[in-house]
Amino acid sequence: MEKKISTAVIKRLPRYYRYxxxxxxxxxxxxxxxELSRKMNVTASQIRQDFNNFGGFGQQGYGYNVDYLKxxxxxxxxxxxxxxxxxxxxxxxxxxxxxYTGFIKRGFLVCGIFDVDPDKIGKSVGSLRVQDMSxxxxxxxxxxxxxxxxxxxxxxxxxxxxxxxxxxxxGFWNFAATDLHLPEEAAVENxxxxxxLMRLSYNIANIPHESEGDKINEKE
Amino acid sequence: MEKKISTAVIKRLPRYYRYxxxxxxxxxxxxxxxELSRKMNVTASQIRQDFNNFGGFGQQGYGYNVDYLKxxxxxxxxxxxxxxxxxxxxxxxxxxxxxYTGFIKRGFLVCGIFDVDPDKIGKSVGSLRVQDMSxxxxxxxxxxxxxxxxxxxxxxxxxxxxxxxxxxxxGFWNFAATDLHLPEEAAVENxxxxxxLMRLSYNIANIPHESEGDKINEKE
DNA sequence: TAGATTGTTAATCGATTAACAATC
DNA sequence: TAGATTGTTAATCGATTAACAATC
Numbered sequence: 001m002e003k004k005i006s007t008a009v010i011k012r013l014p015r016y017y018r019y020x021x022x023x024x025x026x027x028x029x030x031x032x033x034x035e036l037s038r039k040m041n042v043t044a045s046q047i048r049q050d051f052n053n054f055g056g057f058g059q060q061g062y063g064y065n066v067d068y069l070k071x072x073x074x075x076x077x078x079x080x081x082x083x084x085x086x087x088x089x090x091x092x093x094x095x096x097x098x099x100y101t102g103f104i105k106r107g108f109l110v111c112g113i114f115d116v117d118p119d120k121i122g123k124s125v126g127s128l129r130v131q132d133m134s135x136x137x138x139x140x141x142x143x144x145x146x147x148x149x150x151x152x153x154x155x156x157x158x159x160x161x162x163x164x165x166x167x168x169x170x171g172f173w174n175f176a177a178t179d180l181h182l183p184e185e186a187a188v189e190n191x192x193x194x195x196x197l198m199r200l201s202y203n204i205a206n207i208p209h210e211s212e213g214d215k216i217n218e219k220e
Numbered sequence: 221m222e223k224k225i226s227t228a229v230i231k232r233l234p235r236y237y238r239y240x241x242x243x244x245x246x247x248x249x250x251x252x253x254x255e256l257s258r259k260m261n262v263t264a265s266q267i268r269q270d271f272n273n274f275g276g277f278g279q280q281g282y283g284y285n286v287d288y289l290k291x292x293x294x295x296x297x298x299x300x301x302x303x304x305x306x307x308x309x310x311x312x313x314x315x316x317x318x319x320y321t322g323f324i325k326r327g328f329l330v331c332g333i334f335d336v337d338p339d340k341i342g343k344s345v346g347s348l349r350v351q352d353m354s355x356x357x358x359x360x361x362x363x364x365x366x367x368x369x370x371x372x373x374x375x376x377x378x379x380x381x382x383x384x385x386x387x388x389x390x391g392f393w394n395f396a397a398t399d400l401h402l403p404e405e406a407a408v409e410n411x412x413x414x415x416x417l418m419r420l421s422y423n424i425a426n427i428p429h430e431s432e433g434d435k436i437n438e439k440e
Numbered sequence: 441t442a443g444a445t446t447g448t449t450a451a452t453c454g455a456t457t458a459a460c461a462a463t464c
Numbered sequence: 465t466a467g468a469t470t471g472t473t474a475a476t477c478g479a480t481t482a483a484c485a486a487t488c
Binding site: 013178 | 230231233237238297298299303312313315317319320322326327328367392393397398404405407408409413415416417419420421423424425
């Protein structure tokens with residue numbers, strides 16, 4: 001019945017959501033695919049195709065209602081749900097995520113942070129206290145947890161992820177520089193900062209200069 | 221002369237680099253596209269196509285030399301270069317990046333961190349001291365800087381990015397929840413954590429269950 | 441109604457996969 | 465040499481763009 005939505009489309013949805021939120025903040029309550037395409041620098045055709053994967057959100061001759069469209073995309077993304085997040089690893093990044101209050105607004109509630117380091121255990125991070133990794137099993141049994149943010153050492157990540165999956169946690173926000181190799185029923189979102197930096201490095205090294213290639217005759 | 225490499229290929233290069241580094245750590249000095257494809261869960265055909273965008277790195281009947289291939293990909297990614305990074309915004313994330321020593325190893329040297337908040341200015345972060353944003357111009361004039369990491373409030377990011385570009389910085393590692401809208405000679409790598417979380421949310425909400433669809437007859 | 445703009449089909453483009461000849 | 469595996473061309477697949485009829 002339901003046709004499978006391509007990952008290319010899913011990857012674009014959060015950006016639409018962001019732009020629609022901005023429009024709403026600016027008090028704009030209506031937009032056409034054409035206007036939106038200019039703002040977002042994509043084709044109007046792609047915008048309409050993307051939205052129509054989920055049924056028609058617009059109206060011929062009018063365009064799209066910003067508030068309605070934003071909410072619909074929010075529902076598709078599951079942003080109407082409340083998620084409980086635990087953070088594994090209380091290093092720099094783990095603590096930064098725990099302190100980052102922006103997520104809570106969106107329905108992501110950080111409810112626990114764990115580490116193995118005795119120097120970190122017991123220290124407070126935001127409104128939480130760092131717990132010993134050995135308490136993880138008990139905590140997960142006694143509290144609802146849907147998402148695990150992995151900010152622990154690369155070598156530990158796949159093992160801990162597997163344990164968490166066995167405890168019934170299916171959502172992984174993976175910041176460790178490794179693939180988790182979990183079965184496909186797990187939902188894994190990787191944030192590989194090192195890879196991101198490498199792509200930046202590539203792009204800096206390959207910035208097209210005016211004095212090169214096709215552009216040689218464009219200026220001057 | 222040079223044919224344009226597609227972004228799809230570029231996005232995969234860092235992952236190859238990571239796997240090749242792991243193989244090297246394991247003392248494996250030779251690998252075929254077939255073996256690598258099994259480890260990485262991609263097709264051997266894609267691996268060969270990707271590498272051949274840059275000329276042949278392998279040898280028929282033998283495969284690829286891991287060390288050589290890793291170094292070649294590193295060079296393509298520009299990892300043989302040294303980059304100087306400044307961090308704009310000394311919040312949780314900015315401080316986490318400044319403290320993250322893993323980047324240095326790879327040729328990314330964090331040499332400055334800036335903020336406008338008087339409470340933060342002067343405080344030390346790792347081996348650095350938070351500088352007043354007003355000192356930014358002087359600093360950039362007197363020190364080599366190729367990359368700016370933007371961890372400042374969303375509303376400030378595009379303006380600051382434009383200023384930095386005018387100062388001659390072309391590499392942007394953007395953590396702010398906005399597009400920077402810079403001209404195309406800028407190299408921008410976005411790390412949109414909120415969007416990443418939204419994709420995770422979608423994927424959790426759409427985990428295929430055994431009791432659904434095609435899979436209904438597979439188990440039991 | 442006429443104008444605007446969507447929803448949707450068809451055409452194009454690009455990326456992935458398959459196949460196999462070249463060659464180590 | 466024979467076997468293995470690449471480099472590379474051809475076939476397939478999927479995603480993007482264009483076009484336009486439907487309709488508000």
